Amino acid sequence: MCLRIVIWDLYPERISQIDKNLHISLRKLGIKGIVTCNSEPPSLMRAGIYHRVPALEINGNFWMCGDSTPGIEACTQLLKKIL
Secondary structure, three states: OEEEEEEEOOOHHHHHHHHHHHHHHHHHHOOEEEEEEEOOHHHHHHHOOHHHOOEEEEOOEEEEOOOOOOOHHHHHHHHHHHO
16 A cells, blocks of 8 residues: 655645654554645645645545644554554
8 A cells, every 4th residue: 555645734844844754654654655745825725725734635635733743653643544
């Protein structure tokens, strides 16, 4: 199984931290995945999540992170739920 994960956010520092946490979680669980990001305001507006970032899109489903950066444990728990 190969997950397709998109990080939706406006802030590069937060995108970088989430990307790092996701890769650690994927490796920890032995899951293959492709992580990309989308930080274009028009795309965020069209998706209706501009004011609700950061968000993760995993295989077409959205998970809202609130105003915080999800840590390694939060990413791991989310990925476990998806599997």
